[in-house]
Amino acid sequence: MRLAIIGAGSVGRAVLDQASHRGHSVVAIADSSTAAVDPAGVDAAEVLRRKAQEGQVGAAAPDALFEAPYDVLIEATPTTLGSAQPGFGHVERALRADRDVVLANKGPVAERYEDLQVLVDGSEGRVRFEATVAGAIPIMATIAAYGPAQVTGVRGILNGTANFILTRMASESLAYDHVLAEAQELGVAEADPSFDVDGTDAALKCVIIANVLSQGDRTHRLAEADVTGIEAIPTSAHQAARDAGKTIRLVGEVGEDGVRVGPRLIPLDDPLAVTGTENIVRLELTDAGPMHLAGRGAGGPETAAALLADIDRLAR
Amino acid sequence: MADSEVTQQAYTIRLELADEPGQLLAALAPIADAGGNLLSIFHERGNITPRGRIPVVVDLECPPERFSELVDRVRSAGVNVVEAGADRLAETTQLLITGPGVAADLDQLLSRVHADGGWTVTGLEARTPGGPAGDATVVLELTVPDGDLGAVRATLAQLLPESAVLIEPLELGGP
Numbered sequence: 001m002r003l004a005i006i007g008a009g010s011v012g013r014a015v016l017d018q019a020s021h022r023g024h025s026v027v028a029i030a031d032s033s034t035a036a037v038d039p040a041g042v043d044a045a046e047v048l049r050r051k052a053q054e055g056q057v058g059a060a061a062p063d064a065l066f067e068a069p070y071d072v073l074i075e076a077t078p079t080t081l082g083s084a085q086p087g088f089g090h091v092e093r094a095l096r097a098d099r100d101v102v103l104a105n106k107g108p109v110a111e112r113y114e115d116l117q118v119l120v121d122g123s124e125g126r127v128r129f130e131a132t133v134a135g136a137i138p139i140m141a142t143i144a145a146y147g148p149a150q151v152t153g154v155r156g157i158l159n160g161t162a163n164f165i166l167t168r169m170a171s172e173s174l175a176y177d178h179v180l181a182e183a184q185e186l187g188v189a190e191a192d193p194s195f196d197v198d199g200t201d202a203a204l205k206c207v208i209i210a211n212v213l214s215q216g217d218r219t220h221r222l223a224e225a226d227v228t229g230i231e232a233i234p235t236s237a238h239q240a241a242r243d244a245g246k247t248i249r250l251v252g253e254v255g256e257d258g259v260r261v262g263p264r265l266i267p268l269d270d271p272l273a274v275t276g277t278e279n280i281v282r283l284e285l286t287d288a289g290p291m292h293l294a295g296r297g298a299g300g301p302e303t304a305a306a307l308l309a310d311i312d313r314l315a316r
Numbered sequence: 317m318a319d320s321e322v323t324q325q326a327y328t329i330r331l332e333l334a335d336e337p338g339q340l341l342a343a344l345a346p347i348a349d350a351g352g353n354l355l356s357i358f359h360e361r362g363n364i365t366p367r368g369r370i371p372v373v374v375d376l377e378c379p380p381e382r383f384s385e386l387v388d389r390v391r392s393a394g395v396n397v398v399e400a401g402a403d404r405l406a407e408t409t410q411l412l413i414t415g416p417g418v419a420a421d422l423d424q425l426l427s428r429v430h431a432d433g434g435w436t437v438t439g440l441e442a443r444t445p446g447g448p449a450g451d452a453t454v455v456l457e458l459t460v461p462d463g464d465l466g467a468v469r470a471t472l473a474q475l476l477p478e479s480a481v482l483i484e485p486l487e488l489g490g491p
Contacts, residue, residue: 155486228481232414232415232416232479232481233414233415233481233483234414234415234451234452234453235445235451236414236443236444236445236446236451236452236453237412237414237451237453237481237483239443239453240412240441240443240453240455241412241483243455244410244455246410246485248412248483251486262483263481263483264483264484264485264486265410265411265412265483265484265485265486266485266486270486272486
């Protein structure tokens with residue numbers, strides 16, 4: 001497939017790096033200010049060098065990307081809430097041109113799922129978004145394999161930053177601010193970790209799952225989710241949990257009543273009690289029972305791997 | 317169907333007894349008199365309510381048509397019946413209340429969790445490692461007579477100050 005990558009952060013660059021090994025060709029890549037376009041395939045090494053040294057991917061205007069002869073648009077710009085722009089606009093342009101779209105950006109599927117379905121219905125193009133939920137872990141593929149109607153509930157640890165902070169606070173009896181600073185030094189937390197620690201990121205992922213499970217009967221949005229973060233949990237709460245044989249985890253839930261994210265008390269031996277930045281999802285399936293899928297929920301190469309899995313499925 | 321095979325249904329009634337001799341017998345005698353079959357008595361002597369009464373959860377069986385008369389008889393005997401209902405199975409759950417303001421508001425918070433929200437407080441521990449100005453966590457163990465843990469969460473969320481964070485087990489109020 002011929003790929004056009006919009007967004008040249010860690011995810012976009014990882015797709016550029018992995019694409020050729022997977023038999024795909026990147027004909028365009030754009031960041032917020034420039035684009036590199038070559039119908040024969042851009043020079044990945046040159047693009048990466050230029051981005052690292054000059055902060056830009058190419059010499060063309062970003063809009064030139066949409067003129068390239070691509071089959072699939074990879075939307076890897078940062079997630080935005082509400083109107084989900086500019087990501088939604090990028091998806092719209094590709095679908096109106098009857099191209100396929102593969103998303104890493106959660107905004108369009110979490111905040112404008114209904115609008116997106118209208119665009120898909122009027123297009124020859126298809127939309128896939130495995131990478132928006134739990135990075136490399138194949139949640140969407142598993143739901144698709146069993147069918148959304150078989151899934152009666154979903155619970156998961158969907159934010160590695162929050163899980164890292166909770167794990168460290170519990171095991172070392174360290175204060176929240178101390179562990180957050182440590183996470184930022186390690187690159188586990190961003191300079192502004194709000195979306196990770198206030199539950200927004202996990203809630204967006206749950207909303208996306210809820211939208212898939214609803215199969216068009218109902219559209220979910222972040223605003224309707226019941227979300228509590230982990231910022232206010234002190235060390236004494238972790239000690240109390242441990243003395244009771246439990247641990248505190250930020251759990252996202254999707255059920256009949258919608259989406260709920262909040263700190264929960266779970267037994268230490270519950271499969272959901274993963275440590276560090278690991279993610280895990282428990283699907284409740286009508287016939288198959290509970291099923292756990294665990295792995296890396298974030299990171300450039302991991303998210304790119306999920307994007308390429310989607311691209312491979314579209315190519316079949 | 318023979319007369320002797322009347323349908324029995326399980327019920328739970330929740331009483332609060334004054335801490336005086338003979339109170340339990342006064343409460344149970346009318347149950348037997350009304351044809352109720354006692355299954356279990358959960359007498360929480362160590363968990364006296366703010367009004368100085370002892371909570372008692374009684375599980376019994378009786379024919380459905382006799383249940384309301386049975387409750388009336390218990391009330392007529394001067395016993396405070398807090399709750400009475402069908403198919404009730406008590407469940408015990410443990411949860412944490414934490415967050416800013418918990419240490420400073422501890423007394424008020426504890427009186428709120430003792431309010432009649434349809435549960436019995438069977439365990440309570442306040443951890444205030446930093447004193448009134450520091451962080452605090454309240455470990456709460458509740459027995460919920462009807463096992464409706466989702467309703468407990470909703471009631472507690474209303475009783476607690478907005479800054480308090482309720483950390484419950486997964487089975488409590490899940491979607």
